[in-house]
Amino acid sequence: MTNGVTGGIRKRVLIVGGGFAGLKAAEALADAEVNVTLVDRRNHHTFQPLLYQVALAVLSPADIAQPIRAMLRSPNTQVLMDEVTGFDTAARRATLKSGTVLEYDYLILATGSTHSYFGKDEWEHLAPGLKTIEDAVEIRRRVLLAFELAEGQMQETGRHPALNFVVIGGGPTGVELAGAISDIAKLYIRRDFKHIDPATARVLIVEGSPTILGAYPEDLQQSALKQLAELDVQVRTNTRVTDVQPGYVVVDGHERIDSVVTLWAAGVQASPLGKLLGVEVDKRGAVLVDEQLHPVGHPEIFVCGDLAHAMSEGKPVPGVAQPAMQMGDYAGKTIALEVKGEKMKKPFHYHDKGDMATIGRSAAVANVKWPFKGHLSGFPAWISWLVVHIFFLIGFRNRLSVFRNWAWTYLFFTDGSRLITGDMQLPGWDVEDNPQGALTTKPIEAVSQP
Amino acid sequence: MTNGVTGGIRKRVLIVGGGFAGLKAAEALADAEVNVTLVDRRNHHTFQPLLYQVALAVLSPADIAQPIRAMLRSPNTQVLMDEVTGFDTAARRATLKSGTVLEYDYLILATGSTHSYFGKDEWEHLAPGLKTIEDAVEIRRRVLLAFELAEGQMQETGRHPALNFVVIGGGPTGVELAGAISDIAKLYIRRDFKHIDPATARVLIVEGSPTILGAYPEDLQQSALKQLAELDVQVRTNTRVTDVQPGYVVVDGHERIDSVVTLWAAGVQASPLGKLLGVEVDKRGAVLVDEQLHPVGHPEIFVCGDLAHAMSEGKPVPGVAQPAMQMGDYAGKTIALEVKGEKMKKPFHYHDKGDMATIGRSAAVANVKWPFKGHLSGFPAWISWLVVHIFFLIGFRNRLSVFRNWAWTYLFFTDGSRLITGDMQLPGWDVEDNPQGALTTKPIEAVSQP
Numbered sequence A, B: 001m002t003n004g005v006t007g008g009i010r011k012r013v014l015i016v017g018g019g020f021a022g023l024k025a026a027e028a029l030a031d032a033e034v035n036v037t038l039v040d041r042r043n044h045h046t047f048q049p050l051l052y053q054v055a056l057a058v059l060s061p062a063d064i065a066q067p068i069r070a071m072l073r074s075p076n077t078q079v080l081m082d083e084v085t086g087f088d089t090a091a092r093r094a095t096l097k098s099g100t101v102l103e104y105d106y107l108i109l110a111t112g113s114t115h116s117y118f119g120k121d122e123w124e125h126l127a128p129g130l131k132t133i134e135d136a137v138e139i140r141r142r143v144l145l146a147f148e149l150a151e152g153q154m155q156e157t158g159r160h161p162a163l164n165f166v167v168i169g170g171g172p173t174g175v176e177l178a179g180a181i182s183d184i185a186k187l188y189i190r191r192d193f194k195h196i197d198p199a200t201a202r203v204l205i206v207e208g209s210p211t212i213l214g215a216y217p218e219d220l221q222q223s224a225l226k227q228l229a230e231l232d233v234q235v236r237t238n239t240r241v242t243d244v245q246p247g248y249v250v251v252d253g254h255e256r257i258d259s260v261v262t263l264w265a266a267g268v269q270a271s272p273l274g275k276l277l278g279v280e281v282d283k284r285g286a287v288l289v290d291e292q293l294h295p296v297g298h299p300e301i302f303v304c305g306d307l308a309h310a311m312s313e314g315k316p317v318p319g320v321a322q323p324a325m326q327m328g329d330y331a332g333k334t335i336a337l338e339v340k341g342e343k344m345k346k347p348f349h350y351h352d353k354g355d356m357a358t359i360g361r362s363a364a365v366a367n368v369k370w371p372f373k374g375h376l377s378g379f380p381a382w383i384s385w386l387v388v389h390i391f392f393l394i395g396f397r398n399r400l401s402v403f404r405n406w407a408w409t410y411l412f413f414t415d416g417s418r419l420i421t422g423d424m425q426l427p428g429w430d431v432e433d434n435p436q437g438a439l440t441t442k443p444i445e446a447v448s449q450p
Helices: A018-028 A048-055 A134-156 A174-189 A218-230 A321-338 A378-392 A400-412 A444-448 B020-028 B048-054 B133-157 B173-187 B218-230 B321-339 B378-392 B399-412 B446-448
Strands: A011-018 A036-041 A044-046 A066-067 A075-080 A083-087 A093-098 A099-104 A106-109 A114-115 A164-168 A202-206 A231-235 A241-245 A248-251 A253-256 A261-264 A269-272 A301-303 A354-360 A365-368 A374-377 B010-014 B034-040 B045-047 B066-067 B076-080 B086-087 B093-098 B101-103 B106-109 B111-116 B162-169 B202-206 B233-237 B243-246 B248-251 B253-257 B261-264 B268-270 B301-303 B354-360 B363-368 B374-377
Touching: A011 A018, A011 A099, A018 A036, A018 A321, A036 A218, A044 B086, A048 A134, A048 A378, A075 B133, A083 B101, A106 A248, A106 A321, A134 A174, A134 A261, A164 A174, A164 A253, A174 A202, A174 A231, A174 A248, A174 A354, A202 B020, A202 B233, A241 B363, A248 A444, A253 B133, A301 A321, A354 A378, A354 B106, A365 A378, A365 B253, A374 A378, A444 B399, B010 B321, B020 B034, B020 B106, B020 B321, B034 B321, B048 B133, B048 B173, B101 B253, B101 B399, B106 B321, B133 B261, B162 B253, B173 B202, B173 B218, B218 B233, B218 B374, B243 B321, B261 B301, B301 B321, B354 B378, B363 B378, B374 B378
Parallel strands: A011 A036, A011 A106, A036 A075, A106 A301, A164 A202, A164 A261, A202 A231, B010 B034, B010 B106, B034 B076, B106 B301, B162 B202, B162 B261, B202 B233
Antiparallel strands: A044 A066, A083 A093, A093 A099, A114 A269, A241 A248, A248 A253, A354 A365, A365 A374, B045 B066, B086 B093, B093 B101, B111 B268, B243 B248, B248 B253, B354 B363, B363 B374
8 A cells, every 4th residue: 555646756755743843844845756645633733822712712713723634735745634553664654543554755753742641641631731622622611611600609509619720830831821711700701790700710820840931031930920910810839739639639749729620731741653663752752853853763754843852052942833843844845855866954953033922911921032132021022922923824814813803802802702512510510529528619819828 | 599680679580591582582671670580501692594504614613603691781681501400380480400499570481492303312423413513513523524534545445435425304404404515525625635536425315205495485495406406415305214323324114325424404392491381382392372472371481482382373483593583572572561561462473584595605595575575596595695694693793704704615615614623433434333334335326216
């Protein structure tokens, strides 16, 4: 079984993963004399930097996701919705879940990363993370449902569990989720309820290390803390979550913090496909690659994006969108040169334009490295974030829709995509679910200042 | 426990159901001296006439659904996301799933209808119907997944199960679904696949009665048949589905028709809440009401919309959006008059503006009764349908977005919201799931002309 599209002596390139790296690689190969097969478990590419906006009901899934087939129209490229289950790197073959076997001359592996619960997989149901459209819709369901359940219970009993939202992890995703929950509660849905005051919601970030946004310069970390405090988001650093239960979390082994919705933004591990290659991986499961993005001994394999443990200028390349796109582009261009009998002359170099994280409506931090160097905070950082992300969405037909939805929500504090789909259960809300008995209504403050 | 918002001697109106009837009733009561509580299981109103466009990947869920709270902002109105589990009509009380008990002076019951599988509930998983956003997303998943699985299997084995889509039921929903599947296969995704030709897909409507669109005049039925034939949609009338299995359906007890995706548009039954009232219901479970929409002996109860078995000018009122809105409005206005000490003078009268059903891109039939009388077919009917539905969406902030998505898809044959979320399983696709062995690849024609 071959996977040639037009047959003949063209080299076959197999790209696994339709994220930023995989798409960029396919684009770089669109005019090359090769046959490209891109395999992804999903039919759509997800614009991950905006996933949290779906989770927090500002955008719709279709605003930030697009069918991979529709994005890759080159005649030399085919797309398969399937899952790789094994590699035979000696024979240059990949086996798919459906049973299909794909032969390749070049392999570009870019399946990214997934949540890591540090061996506590039973926490996943209680504290969902944010990697996929499904994750985002589930988080949206839980956050909105908490307010609905509180309204109903207030009506019935005159009290309700404290609306505590605990975000585990103080990286960019945790900060974005926490800020957005605070915005929802204090701004967007405040007028919607008659019995409860959504603004009484408390949001807490629990971070194990001494600082939030560990990858940012200290002044921006401080600025982020200040902006979070203005949103009433509490932050506890140097605090380890030792248990997650329905309705609460336990920190540092002894302190219980009630939580109607717990979210996971703490750890990622590399996609398991890295290990299937049979080459060296780091402790996160990421594949160690050389300056050309090859694992040792495999010049026909490129590992790109979050799945790669790559170095650039002596520093590890971070696992975010920009370097993923640059790696995919590098791998694609290298192959395009090689099939013409030429050679890629330069090693991979990460052109770091900087990082930015939003904190809420009009709040953000940006560590800009290109086209100028500087640290931005607050509104200027937020505007930069907006412009950069809308610019990124070029190629997404939904750019205008996304912009309009943002503008609308920003100006009118209303609507968005606040649909609750799925069932009405929230783990830990019902007393029966809670092995420790009824939830206390202690606010986080009472617990967090012993 | 009372459900008064401001207390005092205001009458309490309980509206159950946030569909067209319930919302219109609440609107009619927005300025009345009453306290209104609207209870719905979901947090959103669904614009059901466009659900099939979500199912067939043109629109996003948020385009046609909106949080009920955001639609009802009157200070006299509260919204509860909960489910009514019982009535004590003597004591004028409703019990909710959460345990809350709501007392009322007036009850407006408008919980609509749901699919009826005629006692064969095990068919539901194999042939989903289209009533909710979740249903629409599930149908979208199945239809798009069938093409993805075929592409993968073609690559592996050089063949794939025939892409037969069977729609059970030839009413407006069945016709709309069938036409839209044909459009998707022949127009929108045709360029997306390298191994299969989506245009080989076959769509079949199976209808038990002698005609499709039974409620329409005969010339429009004929026109609809002709338009469906132009889309290659086959129609078999006088044909009863006697079994639904993974991968196929059985008709008239002996004939097997392969089907990769089977959809249910055959029967509805009234919401079970009608029976909970303890009053007379018809065989569909709809509540028999008098000219004022009251069940016998209950002048404080109104039953509206699809749940009501109501008559107007000697004819049964159909279970569609227009009469539901008019009934809700009538019930609300009646109460508003009564609390002022006045009386509603006229019985409920259904002002029938006509019916329309789309058949596909640029194809439709319309039986117009107001503002003029006439039968429209083809493009003029389709344009009327478009205008009427966009007009209906007034109040939905997403009207422009809906229009833009339509226009875009119409002009460029592309994109829409073609996301597959959820798992990759399709009942009957895998041989293991199919008790009858592997699917045959006989097209429907071969079977349907014995």
